[in-house]
Amino acid sequence: MFTLNKFYIDGAWVDPSATETMPVMNPASNSQIGVLSLGNGDDVNAAVAAAKKAFESFSKTSKAERLELLKRLLAVSKARQEDLAQAITTEMGAPISMSRASQADCAVGHLKGFIAALESSEERETLANGDILSREPIGVCGLITPWNWPINQIALKVIPALATGSTCVLKPSEHTPLSAQIYAEMVHEAGYPAGVFNLVFGDGPTVGSALSRHKDVAMMSFTGSTRAGILVTKDAADTVKRVTLELGGKSPNLVFADCDLETRVAESIAECFHNSGQSCNAPTRMLVESSCYDKVLEIAAEAGKAQAVGEPTQIGDHIGPLFDQIQYDRVQKLIQVGIDEGAKVLVGGLGKPEGLEDGWYVKPTIFADVTNEMRIAREEIFGPVLVIIPFDTEEEGIRLANDTDYGLAAYLQTGSLERAERVASQLRAGGIHINGQDAGYGSPFGGYKQSGNGREGGRFGLEDFQELKVRAPIKL
Template sequence: MASEKESLITVLEHKDIYIDGAWRPSAGEEVTEVVNPATEQVIATVPASTVKDVDAAVVAARAALRTWSRTTAAERRAFLDRLHQGLVQRADEIAALVTAEMGAPRQISTQVQAGLPIAVTASYVRLLETYEFEERIGNSLVVKEPMGVVAAITPWNYPLHQIVAKVAAALAAGCTVVLKPSEVTPLNAYLLAQIIDTIGLPAGVFNLVPGIGAVVGEALVVHPDVDMVSFTGSTRAGKRIGELAAATIKKVALELGGKSANIILPDADLESAVRDGVANVLRNSGQTCTAWTRMLVYRDSYERAVELARDAAESAAVGDPTDERTQVGPVASAAQRDRVRDYIADGINQGARLVAGGVEPPAGLPTGYYVRPTVFADVTENMTIAQEEIFGPVIVLIPYEDEEEALRIASNSLYGLSGAVFSASEERAVAFARRLDTGMVHINGARLNLLAPFGGYKQSGNGRELGVYGLEEFLQPKSLQLPASASSGRTGP
């Protein structure tokens, strides 16, 4: 078996795109550089696919759909099981690759960046053992059929997890896929394509066209032979996709931004709640759409919470993401670092109290796209840093007088993706969580369930990923109305 280093070299040196079951050159000659955010060095280049490449990929996916959509659940399960095994075998490479191309600390890359796609693929293998693609309702036979050709457009923050959450579910449903990964982190998609190339998946079922959103992404969205677009990214880009997709009335599933509230109720264990809240935001250097970036604290406990948040942020180990001791690595790109620092400066200018961090780079790290873990206090709910998604290691603390005010502040957002509630009483926390306008709420720090639906309210998007809900995003129901004599129960009108 090739060593981790040798296998990574095959990914880093790949110069082709993957269409119709084969590696082939792009129709164009432009490339995209992949930069290691810790060293600021170019570690690879990948083709910048063209509209012609997109056409070829969609043609291949459309041709493959005729047979792939008619495979049995057991046949698709066998392919996904082999994909799962391939991901397990190359887990160490995945972790090293994601650390190299987007800066996630190695511990996070191992447990999350590699661990989540492995777990998600396994969940769809198990789901296909029991999921019923047909059901009888009165005199109707309802069959759940694949949506068709799916364009999967994915982000850079959890690159392989977001790819697999779409690709595994789409393949399980019987769809074919054209994948456009983020141009910031395309290398993990190459590793996935390498695995797929070895498991015997029929040609055209999976296709990889790296490139920039304005070219490849938009070409996929407007393509008349693409039946569905599944996109994860910014709300701004999601709006653009919705506008373009409207011309062909194709289905669009959007997992967009967030500005999640962490509500610490008066009876909560304050130290534990604040510690968990800060850790949640700093994980992946704050580049998590579900991060609990607004910490709402009962006014009587507020100054103590500020002190605890400051201590937690300042004690986090920031540095080289390949060092097992590092907790906070760089953000993914120079553009993202500048964006986060601009938000920090804006918070200071608007009068928020800077408790920890700031716009200056961390001491001793002259190279790399690092941002200091930053905590703001005395933040009002309408400040920019309390309303807009920063996507960096920045936490804002907002006081409240009572639960009704906490609920109002938490709901004062364009977003509704995630959130958290801490309380000594689980019953009280659940009752409060039911009133929040958000797609997911963590009670007392509970972990993510990969079988539960993931997705948002309001401008955090539409549709759901993971588990049965994720599978059904890629299915459409057809009703076969049978003669009454062939069915039991009541007939329709």
């Protein structure tokens, strides 16, 4: 049993002002593994004050100085990757192989992307009209991150703040504090000045809201549900601070008959179930050309039944449990909704897999004969649940793909280069994945519509943490 009862403020681990605590649970066993202290408004005030004071000097550092610090952080990140992987497996149930290859790797991959972006960036340039444009750090940044990809989102927010000369206060998910504490230790070991980075544990309504409303916070960067993102935006409105949001998704996956069906369908299902379906950009709506629909159902049924579910500490390509009981209950409710709506359960269904009754495991589930009007086709389920919808023409497929409140990602499977280019250009989403290809570290990540605003990663991720200043050339 571990106890996390300190916050990282002004370069030191300090006692919180509040006395409230909460249990930290292991989702694989539904057992308590620790106790976490929760902060309040006073803790936020102390962290923001430290960040504001540090900004006075850190904002004046040169790009070379900031690059040196980032490279020291990179060395520390590489050294502590296994610590991060073990923490993530413990606190949110990601299988250890996946934690190592994907979850913890983000600490290194995103940092390399930001270092490359900063090295090639120009913080001062002359515009075509002769005016001088400067890019300057925005100020104190409030950062709120989720539990499903804890280090991925911490890296995408903390690193650009540090890279641009801004300072920050991080409120990670209170449900995944182990990896967040390790990251704070990493920043400290890298040698960042006191107050540049601060960490306060707490819940959204208390610490998150206090951070969003704080008059000395210049920017809020939030990742989480669309509902919570709206609340952050409202809290931030009175002080007219910048708000960037990375929110939910219900990503379409268009499968055309001219693709390699056996490979593309099986890999699409594995992508949907990755991280137990707890990814905002998961391809959860498979839209299938009618001429190959029956064949796709056969392949999908075989792939879905083959998807292993198992204990997170075991090495392998299985998926683990859902994050907690609230998530489990939500997924079970929406599976029941799909059944009630008349969708065909092709694989899985209600309940837990046999032999995994203690943790929050669910059966990987595939629904067939779904229409895009059903709730299971429109709501983000956030579990290993796939819906399959037929379409007749390319135009209809594109219309169905775009018929969603979200626009984070879209997937496309085709054997035609011309079709790939034609369809991709019409999909209303921030990231397009064609035939299993993903964008690399350093590319911008973000979405259209209710999937948020702003972009994270690389050069465009840096720009969200900068202000633009323009002036005419000086004449004496």
